[in-house]
Amino acid sequence: MSTNPLHQVSPLPIVDLDHITRPDNGVNISAPSMCQRHFERDNACQDHYERLRDNDNLHDKYIQCPHGLCSRYTTITNTNSVFTGFLLSGPWGGKRGNDLRKSHPSLVITDSEFSRYETAFKNWHSRILNFERNLADNYAFALHEIRKLNRTVKQTAERICLSKNGSAPDQADPDLVSIWKTSELMTSQFNVIELLANSELVQLEAVNKCEIYRLFDKCVKIYRSVNPDRRIQLHSDPNFYPIISACDKTISIIPTVLIENSLKYSLPGSTIDIYVRDTYPFCEINVSNLTKLNNSLDESIFKRGVRASPDGEGSGNGLFLAKQVVEQHNGSMRLVISEKNSQHMKCTITVRFQIRFYKD
C-alpha cells in the first residue's frame, strides 16, 4: 500500500514511484489480483516501475507492464506516480492485450476516459491541498493567538520574579517560578506543534548563532522546574562552549523533544544524563536514560508515526520532527542501545553538529 493518503481517491490503480509498493486500488477500477501476486513473486513489476520513473522518454506514453497490463506515468503536485493495472481499448498491447481485454473487461478504458480520469484526479488533489493549506493557515493563526496569551503569562511571571529577586529570579517564590517555567515549557511545545502544522520551517536556513550548551541548559532548567521529582543532569567537557549555525525558529525543538522523550520512557527514579562533548570539528550531545527492555527499539523511531513504546503516550512525531530539525542544521542523529540486561537497557540518542566557532 502506498503511504500517500491521497492515492485512496485515485480513479485508477496507482503506484507512488518515490516509494514503490504494489498498486493501490482505484475508485473506478480496482487493482487486479494478478498485480498483487506478481508484485510479491518477483522483481519484474518493481523494475518496470523504476524504468518508468527514471526514463523521461516514457513519461507521455502508455507502457505495457511485464504482465501485459497498461501503465502511464503522471505527476501529482511534484510527486512521481504511475496509473497502472488497467487496459486500453482498441488495438493496444498486441495479442496479449487482446486476450487480457477478453478475460478482464472491467479493466478496459478508452484513451479519452483515461484523460478524464487523470484530470479529475489532479483537480481533486489540488482541491484537497488547498483545503489543507487553508486549514494550516487557520491553525497557525489560532496557535499565534494562544502564543500571545502564553507570552503574557510568561513575561508577567518573569517580571514579578525579577522584581522579587533580581539577581536570581529562578530562586524567587517557587509557585511563581513554576508558573513562569510552565509557560516556558508551553512555548517549547508550541514550537513543536508549529512545525507539525508548517513543515516548511525546516527549509529555513540556519543563519543564526546558537550556544549549544546554553540551549540545553535552558531546556533542562525548565523541565527540572516542572518535574521537581525527576533527576536531569547536564554535563559538558571542560571549557567547551561551542557555537553552531542555527535556525532560531526550530533549534529549540531538539532539546525539547529529546528531554521530553527521556522523561516519558525512563525508569522511575533513574537519572537522565545529557553530555555535551567536544569531538572537534563537531560537538556531540548525548541524551541517555534507562528504559524498560525493548528488543525491537531501533532507528525506525525517527520515522513519522513510530512510537518508542507501543503502550506509551505521544503521537510518534516528536523524534521524527527532531531528526528533521537536526538535518536542517546539517547534523546527524542516531540511537545507541547499551547496558542491556533482562530488565532494562540504556538508551542514548546522539546528536552531532558542526561547530561554527568557540565562545571565548
Added chain:
Amino acid sequence: MIEWVFGKKKSFSDLDIPTSIQEVRRRSRILIIDDEEPALAADLRAASLSVDHVHDITKNNITIVEQEIYDLILLDYGNVGRSFGEDEGLSLLRHIKRVNPAVIIIAYTSKALKIKHSDFYRLTDGSLSKDAGIQESLEKIEGHLKKAHSIHDIWNDLLGRCNITPGSKEDLKLQDRVLRSYSKGTKKMKIIRELQEFSESEDGKKAIYALIAKSIQLITSSMGVN
C-alpha cells in the same frame, strides 16, 4: 598624540571604543516597529536603554530609519511596511537594508512565516521571538548592540562596498584620512563624495553615506566629543 602630529598613520586600533555593557546601553538607541507596542519596550527602558516605538513606517516618517539615529531596530512582520510592498515587514526590511546598512535589524515576530517570506529571517541580523523571556530578549539585544558599536564590522562593510581589501594600504590610508578629518566638515564631505563614486545607484550612495556617518559617530564618541 605626538606620533599623530609627527606623521604616524592613524588607525582604528588607536581608538578607545568602550565595550562595557553599561556604556553600550548608555550610547544605544533602539527603535521598535510594531503595530502594537510590546510590553518588552518597558522592560528595555527599565534596563536603561533608550527605546522608541512606532506603529509603522510610511513615506512620511521614513527618514527616521534612513538616518543614523538608531543602532538597532526590532522589526515586526505583520501589519507594518505595507506602503513598501505586499511583503509587509519584509518589504520595509529590504528598503532599510538598502539605504542604511549600518543599522542592526532584528526580526521580531512569533509568527511562523511561509518559506517565501524566509528572507525576513535571512536578511535580518538576527531574530527574536515575541515569546522570548525578558532576560533572554535583553541578552540577545545587548549582544547585537555590542556589534552595532563595533567600528570594525561597520568599516569592513563599507570597504566591501568600495572594493577595498581590509588591511590593505588603501584601507589604512583611508582610516588615517577619516581619523584626521572626522571633525572637519569640508574634508569629511570630500571623503564621503569620493567613496560614493564606488556606487552607481542612489541607494548604494545612501548606504555608503550611512556607513561613514556611523563610523564617524563611533569615532566621535570614542574621542569623548559627544
